[in-house]
Each structure stands twice: as structure tokens, then as C-alpha cells.
Amino acid sequence: MKGKFPVERFQTLRTPFYYYDTELLRQTLKAINDEISRHEGWHMHYAVKANANPKVLQIIRQAGLGADCVSGGEIEACTRAGFPGSKMVYAGVGKSDWEINLGLDRDIFCFNVESIPELEVINELAKAKGKVARVAFRLNPNVGAHTHANITTGLAENKFGIAMRDMVPVIEHAHQLSNVQVVGLHFHIGSQILDMGDFQALCNRINELQDELERHRISVEHINVGGGLGIDYSHPNRVPIPDFKAYFDTYAKKLRLRPGQTLHFELGRAVVAQCGSLITRTLYIKEGAVKKFAIVDAGFTDLIRPALYQAYHKIENITSDEPIDTYDVVGPICESTDVFAKQIDLNGCRRGDLLAIRSAGAYGEIMASQYNCRQLPVGYTSDD
Numbered sequence: 001m002k003g004k005f006p007v008e009r010f011q012t013l014r015t016p017f018y019y020y021d022t023e024l025l026r027q028t029l030k031a032i033n034d035e036i037s038r039h040e041g042w043h044m045h046y047a048v049k050a051n052a053n054p055k056v057l058q059i060i061r062q063a064g065l066g067a068d069c070v071s072g073g074e075i076e077a078c079t080r081a082g083f084p085g086s087k088m089v090y091a092g093v094g095k096s097d098w099e100i101n102l103g104l105d106r107d108i109f110c111f112n113v114e115s116i117p118e119l120e121v122i123n124e125l126a127k128a129k130g131k132v133a134r135v136a137f138r139l140n141p142n143v144g145a146h147t148h149a150n151i152t153t154g155l156a157e158n159k160f161g162i163a164m165r166d167m168v169p170v171i172e173h174a175h176q177l178s179n180v181q182v183v184g185l186h187f188h189i190g191s192q193i194l195d196m197g198d199f200q201a202l203c204n205r206i207n208e209l210q211d212e213l214e215r216h217r218i219s220v221e222h223i224n225v226g227g228g229l230g231i232d233y234s235h236p237n238r239v240p241i242p243d244f245k246a247y248f249d250t251y252a253k254k255l256r257l258r259p260g261q262t263l264h265f266e267l268g269r270a271v272v273a274q275c276g277s278l279i280t281r282t283l284y285i286k287e288g289a290v291k292k293f294a295i296v297d298a299g300f301t302d303l304i305r306p307a308l309y310q311a312y313h314k315i316e317n318i319t320s321d322e323p324i325d326t327y328d329v330v331g332p333i334c335e336s337t338d339v340f341a342k343q344i345d346l347n348g349c350r351r352g353d354l355l356a357i358r359s360a361g362a363y364g365e366i367m368a369s370q371y372n373c374r375q376l377p378v379g380y381t382s383d384d
């Protein structure tokens with residue numbers, strides 16, 4: 001089965017471009033809200049770094065989600081999309097002063113703090129503005145996510161977060177500072193996680209840490225478990241919406257929240273990946289010595305995941321019903337890594353055929369670059 005695309009409309013658009021199915025996005029958001037709303041005090045902050053297309057952000061804001069930002073630019077993009085500061089959280093190991101000041105000016109819900117020097121700078125900048133910044137400490141839980149090494153973040157060797165053994169002293173230190181208020185703990189163990197056991201391991205770790213806090217008579221209002229839920233890149237048509245029930249049930253069953261504590265999530269990929277496709281035009285079919293190449297007009301400047309993470313994206317020829325043939329689908333960029341897929345089956349390709357590179361709504365358009373002086377791809381939606 002192929003995805004359904006408005007091919008006639010596509011023929012009028014300059015390729016390559018991103019196409020977002022807003023109906024699927026809305027269904028996905030509804031599936032999330034249906035699960036979240038069954039639990040008192042649960043909140044979802046969309047991880048903006050997955051996709052900051054203004055139309056996508058607006059639909060997510062309309063669905064009532066908050067925003068998880070990792071830069072001042074993302075805080076600005078969310079402000080433009082209408083997110084109130086009270087629904088923004090801000091994480092990142094290297095927040096610069098202007099970014100912290102922007103967060104303070106927007107009165108964001110919480111800074112997720114990753115080191116003591118950062119805590120002190122936030123305290124100073126808040127003091128200069130006569131404000132008190134809400135902070136949560138991002139702890140490194142040393143829980144391994146069984147995913148690609150470049151997208152694990154919760155191991156002791158990663159740069160993210162504060163070591164667990166420093167948790168109590170750091171919180172006690174923060175209590176001495178006049179212009180920060182400790183409101184929570186924050187975690188994020190990695191991305192494209194499909195094994196619920198990884199999230200269970202995180203829950204167990206948080207339970208231990210909360211027990212330790214209790215022994216020190218410290219309590220926090222908010223627990224933020226980050227994001228990381230993966231999607232089915234192999235079957236975008238059969239599994240367009242991730243298994244949110246299994247994901248949220250894991251937390252409902254395994255995490256021991258204290259009375260009155262709220263639970264925050266920061267999903268990115270699982271919200272937007274399946275609703276986006278990169279649409280590209282076949283330029284040439286080249287018969288190599290040992291294989292056939294479909295050379296397309298998109299490159300890793302438009303979608304870097306295959307080159308960066310050896311990621312698999314399903315590809316479909318959406319303008320051909322010709323018998324299946326086998327191709328390497330490659331881009332025009334002068335790098336050997338500019339390959340979208342090797343030895344895949346496609347309906348027979350000719351010059352001019354449109355290919356859809358599926359499941360590209362997350363970490364696609366937002367990671368585009370202008371290498372080789374290429375234009376950035378445009379993002380269209382099914383609403384336009």
C-alpha cells in the first residue's frame with residue numbers, strides 16, 4: 001500500500017519540498033490528549049526541535065500542548081506560534097545569557113538546568129531583573145536507551161544533565177540562592193526508543209531518586225520524564241500513530257509520583273514524524289556497473305537522517321504503477337553519504353517521477369542546510 005498524496009497539486013510545486021498531512025497530525029494529537037487527559041496533573045510539552053514549521057507549531061498549540069525548547073530561537077518561534085511562556089520549558093547544556101534573559105522575559109514555566117555554573121548565571125540574571133526563575137534539575141539517570149549511539153543522552157558518559165550523586169547537594173545549593181526556585185526534576189534518556197523496558201528503567205531510577213530526596217526531606221512539585229518514544233519507520237501506512245497507550249501506561253504503572261506531583265512529558269518525534277514526507281523528483285535513472293541509481297533532486301541538505309544516523313526511511317514512487325525494480329536512491333550532493341536508500345524496491349522509475357520519502361516530519365525540515373548553496377526546502381501542508 002502507498003500513502004495517499006495530492007499528486008496533481010504536487011506537479012505544480014517546485015521540488016524538493018516537505019508535505020505535512022495535517023489530518024494525521026490532528027489525529028495523533030488527539031490520541032495523545034485522550035491518553036494524557038485520563039490522568040490528573042499530566043502535561044505534554046511538544047519538543048520543538050523535531051519540527052518548528054510555523055503551521056505545524058500552530059496546530060500543536062491549538063491542541064493545547066506546551067512547548068519544550070532547547071534554544072532562544074525556539075522560544076521565539078513558539079512565541080510567534082502563540083504559545084504562552086507559562087507553557088514553555090527550556091533545556092540545553094549551553095544556554096547563553098541572551099537566551100536565559102529571553103526565558104526570564106517570557107516568564108517561562110521552567111528552566112531545565114544542566115550544571116551548577118548555569119544555575120548561578122540564571123540566579124544572577126534573574127536577580128538583575130528582580131525575578132525568581134523556576135528551575136528543574138536535569139539529572140543524568142545513567143539509563144541506556146537501546147537506540148543509535150548518537151541519540152542516547154542518558155548515559156553517564158553523555159554531556160547532558162547533572163550526575164545523580166550531585167542531586168542533593170545541588171538542590172541544597174539552589175535553596176541558598178535568592179532568585180531561583182527549585183520546582184522539579186527533569187530527565188531525557190534518548191530518542192527513537194521502542195522498548196518500553198527503557199522507560200521502565202527510567203521510572204525505577206526516578207523512584208530511587210525520589211526516595212533519596214525524601215530521606216533528605218526534599219520534595220519537588222514536578223517530574224519531567226522527557227521524550228524519546230519512537231515510531232515505525234518501516235510501516236508509515238500501517239502504523240501511522242505510535243502506541244501511545246503502551247508508552248503512557250508504562251509511566252502510570254511504574255512511576256511512583258508523590259501526592260500532588262505533576263508529570264510532564266516532552267515528545268517530539270512521536271508527535272510529528274509520520275505526518276511529514278519529503279517529496280522529490282527523479283532527475284535521472286543511471287545504470288551503474290552493478291546497480292541502478294535513481295538520482296533525485298533532494299539531498300542530505302533536505303533530510304540528513306540517513307547520512308547522519310544511517311536511518312531508514314520508506315520511499316515510494318507516487319507517480320508510477322510500473323512493475324517493481326530495484327534502485328539505490330541518491331541525491332545530487334557531492335558527498336558519498338548522500339544516499340537515501342540502497343537496493344530498495346520501487347515501482348519502475350522514470351525521469352520526472354515523484355518519490356515520497358516517508359516518516360520525515362521529525363528532524364527533517366528543521367535540520368536542513370544550505371550546503372552546496374542549495375535552497376532550503378519549503379514546507380506545505382494539506383490545509384494550504
Ligand SMILES: *Cc1c(COP(=O)(O)O)cnc(C)c1O
Pocket residue numbers: 047049050068070091188190191192226227228229266267268269270
Ligand atoms: C530532543 C529532546 C526531546 C524529544 O525527543 P524525541 O525523541 O523527539 O521525543 C525531549 N526532551 C529533550 C530535553 C530533548 O532534548
